Amino acid sequence: MSExxxxxxxxxxxxxxxKGLVSFALNDRxxxxxxxxxxxxxxxxxxxxxxxLRARSLxxxxxxxxxxxxxxxxxxxxxxxxxxxFIAGVETVLAPQGLALVLSVVPDEKTExxxxxxxxxxxxxxxxxxxxxxxxxxxxxxxQELGLPAVTIGRPDTESPFPCISVDDTPGVAETxxxxxxxxxxxxxxxxxxxxxxxxxxxxxxFDTALREAGLPAGQSxxxxxxxxxxxxxxxxxxxxxxxxxxxxxxxxxxAIAGLGVAHELGLRVPDDVSITGFDDIDFTRYVYxxxxxxxxxxxxxxxxxxxxxxxxxxxxxxxDVDLPAGRLVIRGSAGTPLRP
Amino acid sequence: MSExxxxxxxxxxxxxxxKGLVSFALNDRxxxxxxxxxxxxxxxxxxxxxxxLRARSLxxxxxxxxxxxxxxxxxxxxxxxxxxxFIAGVETVLAPQGLALVLSVVPDEKTExxxxxxxxxxxxxxxxxxxxxxxxxxxxxxxQELGLPAVTIGRPDTESPFPCISVDDTPGVAETxxxxxxxxxxxxxxxxxxxxxxxxxxxxxxFDTALREAGLPAGQSxxxxxxxxxxxxxxxxxxxxxxxxxxxxxxxxxxAIAGLGVAHELGLRVPDDVSITGFDDIDFTRYVYxxxxxxxxxxxxxxxxxxxxxxxxxxxxxxxDVDLPAGRLVIRGSAGTPLRP
Numbered sequence: 001m002s003e004x005x006x007x008x009x010x011x012x013x014x015x016x017x018x019k020g021l022v023s024f025a026l027n028d029r030x031x032x033x034x035x036x037x038x039x040x041x042x043x044x045x046x047x048x049x050x051x052x053l054r055a056r057s058l059x060x061x062x063x064x065x066x067x068x069x070x071x072x073x074x075x076x077x078x079x080x081x082x083x084x085x086f087i088a089g090v091e092t093v094l095a096p097q098g099l100a101l102v103l104s105v106v107p108d109e110k111t112e113x114x115x116x117x118x119x120x121x122x123x124x125x126x127x128x129x130x131x132x133x134x135x136x137x138x139x140x141x142x143x144q145e146l147g148l149p150a151v152t153i154g155r156p157d158t159e160s161p162f163p164c165i166s167v168d169d170t171p172g173v174a175e176t177x178x179x180x181x182x183x184x185x186x187x188x189x190x191x192x193x194x195x196x197x198x199x200x201x202x203x204x205x206x207f208d209t210a211l212r213e214a215g216l217p218a219g220q221s222x223x224x225x226x227x228x229x230x231x232x233x234x235x236x237x238x239x240x241x242x243x244x245x246x247x248x249x250x251x252x253x254x255x256a257i258a259g260l261g262v263a264h265e266l267g268l269r270v271p272d273d274v275s276i277t278g279f280d281d282i283d284f285t286r287y288v289y290x291x292x293x294x295x296x297x298x299x300x301x302x303x304x305x306x307x308x309x310x311x312x313x314x315x316x317x318x319x320x321d322v323d324l325p326a327g328r329l330v331i332r333g334s335a336g337t338p339l340r341p
Numbered sequence: 342m343s344e345x346x347x348x349x350x351x352x353x354x355x356x357x358x359x360k361g362l363v364s365f366a367l368n369d370r371x372x373x374x375x376x377x378x379x380x381x382x383x384x385x386x387x388x389x390x391x392x393x394l395r396a397r398s399l400x401x402x403x404x405x406x407x408x409x410x411x412x413x414x415x416x417x418x419x420x421x422x423x424x425x426x427f428i429a430g431v432e433t434v435l436a437p438q439g440l441a442l443v444l445s446v447v448p449d450e451k452t453e454x455x456x457x458x459x460x461x462x463x464x465x466x467x468x469x470x471x472x473x474x475x476x477x478x479x480x481x482x483x484x485q486e487l488g489l490p491a492v493t494i495g496r497p498d499t500e501s502p503f504p505c506i507s508v509d510d511t512p513g514v515a516e517t518x519x520x521x522x523x524x525x526x527x528x529x530x531x532x533x534x535x536x537x538x539x540x541x542x543x544x545x546x547x548f549d550t551a552l553r554e555a556g557l558p559a560g561q562s563x564x565x566x567x568x569x570x571x572x573x574x575x576x577x578x579x580x581x582x583x584x585x586x587x588x589x590x591x592x593x594x595x596x597a598i599a600g601l602g603v604a605h606e607l608g609l610r611v612p613d614d615v616s617i618t619g620f621d622d623i624d625f626t627r628y629v630y631x632x633x634x635x636x637x638x639x640x641x642x643x644x645x646x647x648x649x650x651x652x653x654x655x656x657x658x659x660x661x662d663v664d665l666p667a668g669r670l671v672i673r674g675s676a677g678t679p680l681r682p
Binding site: 085101232260282286290 | 405406418419422424425426429432436441442443444445446447452456459463465568569570572573595598599601602603604605624625627628630632640
């Protein structure tokens, strides 16, 4: 099964530097300029050099693993493809470097804080990805106190010493609302995600702003926990009112798909009686009927960017923030001109 | 943030044995009977004892981590809730023991084999979960050669030294076919998963057998890669024929949901014109319209059983196979009496 292995000597030859310098760069030792280090790491990656972990562990105190702690209900986790796609993106960066991903799924925030502490005290990981950012997120000062390098997935609302990978959700939500208004919708409702999560409250704020900018009065808005079940409940509440909205903007696709189901169950035609839009463009959206108008985001791109940034941070001590392109509206059949505006 | 920590002394008091014996049991040292060891581990778990990893690492050569290597296309991974739910189940067992889960998502089988080798040579994991079993699975002899304890998720079709956690898919598929036949269906088709995966070919075989037992001729069957896109393609092929089936049994829920969408898109009524069934009972099935008739399985129970079995195997050197209860048919609106049998 074994193949000819790329050695440090191969990398040194390609880079035109000494083996010692390559070793120093790969082992994160002082005496190598940031530019040389980056160049050597790139050449090593291109040649397919894989580290001998035991050899590296002898001279460093690193674990060569990165951590991801997810505090979500298993049920919500199961119906939201964000994490599998994000993790697949992270792995495309980690695997070629011989780095492992240590994953913890925890039931609540208290366990989450304890998990970060033991990841550090056990020397399990050299850095972590911080996702599902919350308001005044207590994990940021904790990780700072623990001295653990981190990359935040999304922009925190407080001071943070860590690089962040962010995508602005506002343009996608605004584009959705403008599109619905252009089709003639005036009664547009929002099914928001959890207000405790930054991306939940940001999508909600973007919705409110977009309605205001269109000269419309504030729309109805229902808060949920982002789950499919909560999306279905919210859709039922909205659509069984005396004067139901003609369009519903859902804060994620799983809830929007549940909303489609509820509309059909109530005997409403989509989009004639009610238009429905989502957020994320998960795989299912193209295959439900009518196919879902939604905002395309790219969780695996997030994973890749987060992986690269965390590696740079650990190798160089610093890494810049990354702004990924904002999601764009993908127009499909679930939104159209209202029959009775 | 720290809480009063349960110590080995607490466990010893509760178990009525010496601290030394508890330490021996928890550190997997000889001189403790299997029965005592299991009892001490159970008491330690119940009291919420968490190991000090550094202390244990001094006296053992273990990494206190378990591995899961997934070789799947990121897109398929993103739309199949099996792994997030399975992992959530595994974590409920690992987390209280202070064990980590090391996750690798790899693009192909060659990388997969290499990944197992480096997990061992790097001393990353003490055991692994082997999922997505294939025919004559080459990973079984590899793990045997590497001396890595493993638990197989599903029953292998070859000799295996490892305990397996299995669920028989046959009764669920048979129950589905019998139910459709009782409703009056005679032209029943199957959209199968990948024949390279054991659970794909087993569900297919169960379908063929069930038709035969109902006295019906062999039904149409289309092989897929289990993805939503392939499920939609298969449904379109089946439903645009001159004499389309009146019912389609899909080998997983994501494909069945795509099948519902295709039927609607073609202007067919579900279940009047075509009945559709799935397999797994993922969260979405209750919220599409009509809600999906499917077979309920419990990936998080698999995860829990697999976690417990792998821990027992590592602690005691042996662990029995576990047969989980077979999935049962969940009857909802997507299957009914055919209007034109």
